[in-house]
Amino acid sequence: MENVIILGSGPAGLTAALYAARANLNPLVITGQDLGGQIATTTDVENFPGFPEGLTGPQLTELMQKQAERFGARLEFDSIVSVDLKQLPFRLKGDNAEYEAKSVIIATGASPRKLGVPGEKELVGRGVSYCATCDGFFFRNKELIVVGGGDSALQEGLFLTKFASKVQIVHRRDSLRAGPVLQERAQKNDKVSFIWNSVITEIQGDGAVKAARMKNVQTGEESIKPADGVFVYVGHIPSTAIFKGQLAMDEEGYLTVDGRLHTSIPGVFAAGESHDRWFRQAVTSAGYGCMAAMEVDKYLASLE
Numbered sequence: 001m002e003n004v005i006i007l008g009s010g011p012a013g014l015t016a017a018l019y020a021a022r023a024n025l026n027p028l029v030i031t032g033q034d035l036g037g038q039i040a041t042t043t044d045v046e047n048f049p050g051f052p053e054g055l056t057g058p059q060l061t062e063l064m065q066k067q068a069e070r071f072g073a074r075l076e077f078d079s080i081v082s083v084d085l086k087q088l089p090f091r092l093k094g095d096n097a098e099y100e101a102k103s104v105i106i107a108t109g110a111s112p113r114k115l116g117v118p119g120e121k122e123l124v125g126r127g128v129s130y131c132a133t134c135d136g137f138f139f140r141n142k143e144l145i146v147v148g149g150g151d152s153a154l155q156e157g158l159f160l161t162k163f164a165s166k167v168q169i170v171h172r173r174d175s176l177r178a179g180p181v182l183q184e185r186a187q188k189n190d191k192v193s194f195i196w197n198s199v200i201t202e203i204q205g206d207g208a209v210k211a212a213r214m215k216n217v218q219t220g221e222e223s224i225k226p227a228d229g230v231f232v233y234v235g236h237i238p239s240t241a242i243f244k245g246q247l248a249m250d251e252e253g254y255l256t257v258d259g260r261l262h263t264s265i266p267g268v269f270a271a272g273e274s275h276d277r278w279f280r281q282a283v284t285s286a287g288y289g290c291m292a293a294m295e296v297d298k299y300l301a302s303l304e
Contacts, residue, residue, distance in 0.1 A: 001089055001100050002028045004296050007080055008107035010037030011282045012272025014064040014073075015289030016105045016296075021071035023297045028101075029068070029075045030094060036061030037109045038236075038273075039282050041131045043159040048282055057133070060282070085246045085265050103267045103299055105292045106243070106255065107285075110236035110273040115147065119203035120232075127209025127229045132156035139229050141165045145212055147200055148233035149173060154182040156233060161191040168225065170195045172217055195225070203230055238274050252277070261292045269295055 004020050006013050009031040020027035034040060042057035051060075065075065078094035089100040112130040114120060120128055129135040136159060144164045146157040149171035155178075157167050169186070174196045176183055186192045195214065201222070202213040211226045238253045248256040248264035255275040257263055263270050271292040272285035 003300055004103045005099055005101040006105045006107060008032055008109055009035050010039055010109050012285040012289035013107035014068050015286040016107060016271055016293040017068040017073035019290050019293035021068055021073040027073050029073060030080055031075055031077050033079050041133050043133050083242055085268055103296045106270045106274050107272045108239040108274050110238045113235040113237050115200055115232055117200055117202055123203055123205050123209050128203060129231050132159045132231055136160050136163050139163050142228035144229045145170055145227045146231045149176040151178045151182055153233035154178040154186045158185055161189055167192050168195055170198050172199050240274055260295050267299055
């Protein structure tokens, strides 16, 4: 029987683990498939407080893990496939084991949203990617397409210029949502160009990406752009499917919480992108992890 089980090992989960450990709750972190979550696939993290020179996502993950473990947090490399939150103790079934807990913090984050166009699924790992850090190395001197207009699209697009000969950023609007600094860097980079007001309707290739068909959303005109790879950054979907029918959530799957991160079931809390559809930053997720752990401490004291 665990005092608290934390689901997820990104900034929210590891910060929750740190605070829960310092409260002598002996927390257990179920890491999920990827230690560190989305931040671990990010190249340069320049906006996390305390690191004026910046650092990589994997470095930040490693530091947060060490800090949590220093105070007694335990990490279990497993993925939860089903939960029973109807009564205490809460029961969680993983790929490797089954767990029981008095409280749960859900910090499962979100996963990349797919385009849902022909050829995308078939060519994943063969030119279609959602992680420049993971796959950029394989595209030396290649022509790439990046889909999206937010921070992730520009940040990862700029990273890809280290390898690619050309990076075309396709965006469905005529202006970007990314921050001004990233916009300026992209516009000054000779390898980066933009295709505005356009969406990809098909990814073409036989065993590997060869081209992308796209459509101008204003004129309806279609064109085919040759490319060796397509990197997709069009948002995320909260990783909350296993909680459907047990926890309240909105139409997109984001968990419903009150101002203190309590879900619809007492003793179950949420932190980070499992509920946060607005900010979605490493630092805000870390803050939510802190808040959730503090609320868990109060909740467990009330049980006693």
